[in-house]
Amino acid sequence: MKAGDSLKHFTAGMKMTPQRMAILEFLEGNLDHPSADDVYRAVSARYPTMSCATVYNTLETLRKRGGLLELSIDPLRKRFDPNPKPHNHLICTVCRKIVDVHIDYRVELPAETAADFEITGNHIEFYGVCPECKQKAATGNRPEDNG
Amino acid sequence: MKAGDSLKHFTAGMKMTPQRMAILEFLEGNLDHPSADDVYRAVSARYPTMSCATVYNTLETLRKRGGLLELSIDPLRKRFDPNPKPHNHLICTVCRKIVDVHIDYRVELPAETAADFEITGNHIEFYGVCPECKQKAATGNRPEDNG
DNA sequence: ATCTTGACAAGAATAATTCTTATTTGATAA
DNA sequence: TTATCAAATAAGAATTATTCTTGTCAAGAT
Numbered sequence: 590m591k592a593g594d595s596l597k598h599f600t601a602g603m604k605m606t607p608q609r610m611a612i613l614e615f616l617e618g619n620l621d622h623p624s625a626d627d628v629y630r631a632v633s634a635r636y637p638t639m640s641c642a643t644v645y646n647t648l649e650t651l652r653k654r655g656g657l658l659e660l661s662i663d664p665l666r667k668r669f670d671p672n673p674k675p676h677n678h679l680i681c682t683v684c685r686k687i688v689d690v691h692i693d694y695r696v697e698l699p700a701e702t703a704a705d706f707e708i709t710g711n712h713i714e715f716y717g718v719c720p721e722c723k724q725k726a727a728t729g730n731r732p733e734d735n736g
Numbered sequence: 737m738k739a740g741d742s743l744k745h746f747t748a749g750m751k752m753t754p755q756r757m758a759i760l761e762f763l764e765g766n767l768d769h770p771s772a773d774d775v776y777r778a779v780s781a782r783y784p785t786m787s788c789a790t791v792y793n794t795l796e797t798l799r800k801r802g803g804l805l806e807l808s809i810d811p812l813r814k815r816f817d818p819n820p821k822p823h824n825h826l827i828c829t830v831c832r833k834i835v836d837v838h839i840d841y842r843v844e845l846p847a848e849t850a851a852d853f854e855i856t857g858n859h860i861e862f863y864g865v866c867p868e869c870k871q872k873a874a875t876g877n878r879p880e881d882n883g
Numbered sequence: 884a885t886c887t888t889g890a891c892a893a894g895a896a897t898a899a900t901t902c903t904t905a906t907t908t909g910a911t912a913a
Numbered sequence: 914t915t916a917t918c919a920a921a922t923a924a925g926a927a928t929t930a931t932t933c934t935t936g937t938c939a940a941g942a943t
Contacts, residue, residue, distance in 0.1 A: 604908080604909055604910070604919090604920060604921065605909075605910095606908070606909070606921065606922080608921085608922075609921085624899090625899080625900075626898090626899075638922090638923065638924090639922095639923085640922065640923045640924065640925090641899095641900085641924095642900095642901075642902080642903095642922080642923075642924085642925095643921075643922060643923075645899095645900065645901075646921075646922090647921095659811060661808040661809055661810065661811050661861075662808055663808065664806060664808050664814050665898085665899080665931090666898085666899060666900090667811050667899085667900085679845065679849075679850070679851070679853060679855075681853065682856065688851055688853075690845065690849060692845075692846075692849065694841070694843050696841050696843065696860055696862075698826065698837065698839075698862050699839075702826075702837055702839065703826070703862075703864070704826070704835055704866075704867075705866075705867040705870075706826060706828065706835075706862075706864035706865060706866050706867070707864050707865045707870060708826075708862055708863070708864040709829065709863045709864050709865065710862075710863045711860060711861060711862045711863060712860070712861045712863070713843055713858060713859070713860050713861075714808075714858060714859045714860075714861075715843075715845050715850075715853075715855055715857075715858045716855070716856045716857045716858060716859070717850070717853035717854050717855040717856050718853060718854045718856065719851075719852075719853050720851075720852040720853070723852075723854055751888095751889060751890065751939095751940080753890065753891080753939090755890085755891075756890090771930085772930080772931075773929090773930075773931095785891090785892065785893095786891095786892085787891070787892045787893065787894090788893095788930095788931085789891080789892075789893085789894090789931095789932080789933085790890080790891065790892075792930095792931065792932075793890080793891090794890095812900090812929085812930080813929085813930060813931090814930085814931085
């Protein structure tokens with residue numbers, strides 16, 4: 590498979606439109622975990638009439654087809670990951686920066702814990718503080734506790 | 737420690753008010769991963785003048801003190817977990833039901849991958865389809881693909 | 884008694900996402 | 914090539930979750 594071609598595997602039978610092609614092009618090979626709004630802003634630069642509903646619809650269609658992973662790693666918004674290889678994430682709890690972790694941990698759920706679920710996958714989040722935020726914390730401006 | 741007493745460990749120095757006590761009482765021992773709105777609805781049944789801002793403020797105060805985990809396991813809203821023991825989750829991708837997984841997997845990030853982050857924790861999500869949703873899917877009403 | 888600080892209610896404001904509706908388009912088959 | 918029709922679109926209204934603002938209040942400190 591050619592690099593940047595992976596999403597094509599999930600678009601068979603989808604009606605191809607200029608809008609969708611622009612969205613796919615933006616997503617192909619994108620490792621930044623963009624939000625719907627990131628996609629919308631990037632694509633509407635070239636297609637000024639692009640509607641945010643179109644972006645949401647296309648992302649949801651791709652998600653259902655398995656071409657995108659919807660990540661719940663940001664409490665403020667959904668993030669989408671077009672990286673076809675299953676992987677995990679390291680997240681800075683201060684600035685919410687996200688780093689891919691390409692390690693397969695092979696965690697498994699014992700049958701008695703799976704509670705008759707049909708298991709389809711897993712995702713590990715590591716939490717930490719990134720070097721930049723550690724630096725900032727060290728130089729004094731630590732946030733107060735208001736409790 | 738008495739069962740249902742765990743949150744008390746994080747409230748030292750917090751000004752105690754009837755509203756906060758009602759919120760704490762609702763959270764103590766709650767294994768349902770309630771959202772802010774769940775807390776608000778439950779507590780305002782007894783305190784009709786409760787403001788949603790008070791709920792959000794109290795939850796955020798507890799979170800900062802380590803008494804609550806803010807879970808990003810639901811793309812629609814934040815969920816809060818007052819269970820003080822670190823644990824993982826099994827999530828139905830159809831109905832979003834959440835089941836606690838009390839297994840310690842001891843996943844670790846190699847130093848070269850940690851990228852100078854100071855690692856503070858991790859969380860594993862298992863994805864699957866729960867028995868009820870499997871049942872529904874088998875009996876015919878499978879959702880169409882709109883792509 | 885007054886001051887200070889944190890907590891409060893009420894609701895406005897914001898931000899992300901979904902929904903609605905009329906219109907247009909791409910894929911299919913005639 | 915053209916007609917057809919389901920699906921996709923634009924535009925913006927609506928919804929939902931969350932945060933912010935403002936004025937008030939209460940408890941402890943001075």
